[in-house]
Amino acid sequence: MNESVSRPTAADAAELLARVRARRPRVHCLMNSVVQKFTADGITAVGAIPSMTSSLDEIADFVARADVLTVNLGTLDAERRHVIRIAVDMANAGGKPWILDPVHCDYSPGRLAFARDLIALGPTVVRGNRAEMALIGEVRASLAIETGPVDHLSDGSVQVTVENGHVWMAGVTGTGCLSGGVIAAFLAVEGNALKAAAAALATTGVAAELAAPEARGPGSFGIAFLDTLASLSADDLLKHARIRHATA
Amino acid sequence: MNESVSRPTAADAAELLARVRARRPRVHCLMNSVVQKFTADGITAVGAIPSMTSSLDEIADFVARADVLTVNLGTLDAERRHVIRIAVDMANAGGKPWILDPVHCDYSPGRLAFARDLIALGPTVVRGNRAEMALIGEVRASLAIETGPVDHLSDGSVQVTVENGHVWMAGVTGTGCLSGGVIAAFLAVEGNALKAAAAALATTGVAAELAAPEARGPGSFGIAFLDTLASLSADDLLKHARIRHATA
């Protein structure tokens, strides 16, 4: 394995953020209804173009125009499951990357079973918190990410940690979902999923660190986080990104 | 009646807020789609854990894990009515408190009729504005709350007013719905509904008063309100809560 290719660095993060801003990829999100605007604002802030419809009649048209797909399992019902399967099949057929966010699969056995069905379809990335990823179990043939105070990324052979972020992220509903959308934007411009995801998580994590001193609590933190995502510079990433490596 | 138990004070509010932060109750919300994130952020700000799904396939799993239920009647359709009935039956069977927020029942006779059906199932609290509560009529065997410039709480024998709040709350969509979620969080840690609800309304009202001087208008007020909810101290409540009593 060529380490210089597979092991992401702060310089990679800076280069990939610039690439997202230059190419402006389209990110289609099957996003839970709670955080649609916050996620769309975050995707826009890094320079990508979000879309959000989850209607059965239109999903094919929107996925066809997208460069990457985010599947977030909030508010699942039978029709939404059907829409997700159509979207995933289209992404796979078109060779487009997609990310699965099995949010709250630890609350509902049905949601967990559906998450496992989707993982069998080969997502580029699965991202969850510790409780969710523990239930998901082994994720084969894709990149697994456990986010938390430290984010753990593993593609089966290489393990990477991203140690950026701020405790206030947990006080704002949707920061995890937003980071899933930002990972998707980076996947659209970089074929190495480990490098793309590490760069995206360094971007959101450093933005959170720079936002915290501007904020007085979770309300103003969520706003400052969007501001810093939009203004984050290459120097900010080179100076603050903490991406570490360990062979599995 | 033991006055020291049934008549809530500012000290009770401070003690119950500390209890919410220590126990971190789970609050499941059947919330209108407009204000899901704002309500979730408010519930998180007081220290509780929100969840929001309203899908028929998953409602039982989520209510089973929750400590308390919030039923908000925005955007009603046949499926949502069915989901609400399942959730309420589960809450009642499990002895869990639940609050009904008959939002805009004055706009739609069908919504009003459904609100009355739900009241017959015995909510722990019904909270509405003046127009809504006037139509609801007598609320038996539960706590009725009419929110407004002054909040009026009545359990049939004791009447309490909470005189906190700020006029800018009416300029931010969802402050009433958010306060319903906060009342739910307090119901989860205190069996005396009158005391729990008065403490919750003092908490949101004092937070609004402390937020207003930080704000320039309704946008920044909504943000500052979340900040102050998260940072509110026992001293803030002891100093500013205005809870008054009058025997019915």
Next chain:
Amino acid sequence: MNESVSRPTAADAAELLARVRARRPRVHCLMNSVVQKFTADGITAVGAIPSMTSSLDEIADFVARADVLTVNLGTLDAERRHVIRIAVDMANAGGKPWILDPVHCDYSPGRLAFARDLIALGPTVVRGNRAEMALIGEVRASLAIETGPVDHLSDGSVQVTVENGHVWMAGVTGTGCLSGGVIAAFLAVEGNALKAAAAALATTGVAAELAAPEARGPGSFGIAFLDTLASLSADDLLKHARIRHATA
């Protein structure tokens, strides 16, 4: 044609904003789920009263009580199409103005076809961006608005431009949808659609210009925009509104 009636000025904008604040019209919105709260907050900020339900069971009750209707085509499915048709038929039968926002009709042929079906029903205003309006084609018997860095309004005989706004509006999801809701509020108090829409777009555009110096990025800009919408004075409009005319 009487120019003093048909050609809107900054003074008209100031007068109509005052009229909205005095009359507080009810604006019912069939709004995509992403930006419901942001749009409701914007409508409230200019002094009108928003409602948002899109359930089949309740749409008639809500449109009956509204002064004006906004139809936004995000997240379309079969039931939503049905609800929109009921709402539009009621608005037409009641002589109430309505505005169509064919958002993202350039992404989906089905959405474009539905937008054209609705235009045949005679909306008071159709508002879209350049890509959307190019596909919509000729809009007969109504006011067409293409929003962008400069807004172009045409009622078939008179063309007006509104040159207010700020580039950061494109960084906040929903500013276009919000401006559709504000146009609706102005249509409710002024029968001349060209004058109402020009006044509404000058209001949102000047608010954006005054908000930008208060902001550090798209997060704080969205918040400051709501603040300035709520505090905008007649003097602000008289001083900053740039409404120009050209006969077609």
